[in-house]
Amino acid sequence: PSSSKNLLILLHGLGDSHEPFLNFGKRLELPKTSVMALQAPDPLPLDLGHSWFPAFEADGNMIQPSRAQGRRTRGLERTLERLESFLERVWEERRFTAK
Template identity: 40%
Template sequence: MSSPRLPQISDFPPSLTLTITPPSTGSPINILILLHGLGDTHLPFTKLAAQLNLPETVCISIQGLNPIPALFTGSDDPAFHWGDDVLVDERKGEIDFDAGFTSTVKAIRGVVIEDVLMKKCNYPARNIHFFGFGQGGMAALAIAACELEFGGVVSIGGRASSSTLGGRWRG
């Protein structure tokens, strides 16, 4: 297997919105995938990636795959989510974090990780790590719950979803 190479925006499908922050020093041997929380964009995590200033680690901040309609946000600012659908918890009057992650897992694990990072750019799964916040943390846990052996997952404020646990979660 040849050495990993720095991924380029052109390696990814144009349907994905993402930014790539190269390593601060050294050759890129690790990938850190950053997934924002419900109602945000990838831009704050792009800033975080620059502030982390990680050696030998490429940071990829990916924007949620689905826009949240302004009807739910009350704002014209762009807002995105990782779920398969926008579900509203009527008891709380809020968007439900646990909206299923089938499409996100397919896009991130299948396309971003397997097709681009592993096949095109030569990264082993063990060198791919995840950092997610809120719903992005739930998505990261869902992506990592597979037969591939990833380097690690940090989920801040996001639990394993019921779909990740096979319906065993009762929250």
């Protein structure tokens, strides 16, 4: 709503979606606060939710952390860039109070 001066942004974990977090945020009923629950960009296989970074190999096994390979890190960096860009637009358009 236009009367909101604050924005609560919720991010889900691996294998989840934005919906339960949006419902949770709304139930908090924080005054003058809009709630935004964001959906991770990477769908998991077999409709098991979403991820903010590549999490599984093509064979269904978890990608193991590896500095040499860095797939998970690159995926997180890509997500961070998207989030930063999105948040800049939200702040410009809605003029929420940053505290």
